Amino acid sequence: MDNFVSDIKNIRKRARQHISDGAVTVANKADRDQVVKVLNEVLATEIVCNLRYRRHYYMADGLYSESVKAEFLQHAQEEQQHADAVATRIVQLNGAPDFNPVSLSSRSHAEYSEGKDLVSMIEEDLVAERIAIETYSEIVRWLADRDPTTRRVIEQILEKEEEHAEDLASLIARLPAEKKATHAAAE
Numbered sequence: 720m721d722n723f724v725s726d727i728k729n730i731r732k733r734a735r736q737h738i739s740d741g742a743v744t745v746a747n748k749a750d751r752d753q754v755v756k757v758l759n760e761v762l763a764t765e766i767v768c769n770l771r772y773r774r775h776y777y778m779a780d781g782l783y784s785e786s787v788k789a790e791f792l793q794h795a796q797e798e799q800q801h802a803d804a805v806a807t808r809i810v811q812l813n814g815a816p817d818f819n820p821v822s823l824s825s826r827s828h829a830e831y832s833e834g835k836d837l838v839s840m841i842e843e844d845l846v847a848e849r850i851a852i853e854t855y856s857e858i859v860r861w862l863a864d865r866d867p868t869t870r871r872v873i874e875q876i877l878e879k880e881e882e883h884a885e886d887l888a889s890l891i892a893r894l895p896a897e898k899k900a901t902h903a904a905a906e
Contacts, residue, residue: 749866755814762805763826769798771831775840794883801876808872828854841890848884
């Protein structure tokens with residue numbers, strides 16, 4: 720195994736020369752502007768998902784809604800935590816998190832779909848989670864080893880999105896057949 724060798728003298732020199740860059744050093748090989756742009760898309764996605772889950776939480780009703788509402792609320796809170804983590808990382812990269820409500824839906828990977836009933840709400844949330852899983856997986860591969868911290872933030876969010884998708888798929892599977900049949904007939 721090779722020994723770890725680093726040019727500490729030059730690292731110290733660069734750290735002093737570019738102190739205003741904060742956390743961004745030459746070790747970060749990613750295109751910072753492009754990473755911030757992509758992270759602002761992720762931020763929009765997380766905000767849109769939070770809003771959709773919150774609407775579903777308040778709008779869910781019916782015999783089977785109480786446990787589903789609890790899941791919607793938990794997911795909404797976790798989506799907010801994801802948005803906060805992404806916004807923090809954007810600032811660490813000397814960027815500005817874009818919370819502009821006018822452009823949120825156009826920057827979001829997922830759509831804001833309200834759903835008509837409990838089953839369609841769960842399905843719309845599951846579709847959004849599946850979109851996030853696919854796009855966040857692409858971001859992880861795109862970042863590779865060029866920005867390990869951002870990659871790790873996205874990986875942690877991705878892990879939670881996969882849990883959400885599994886939770887939602889389980890909710891659909893647990894709903895009584897007559898509830899799913901009523902939903903299918905309404906479509």
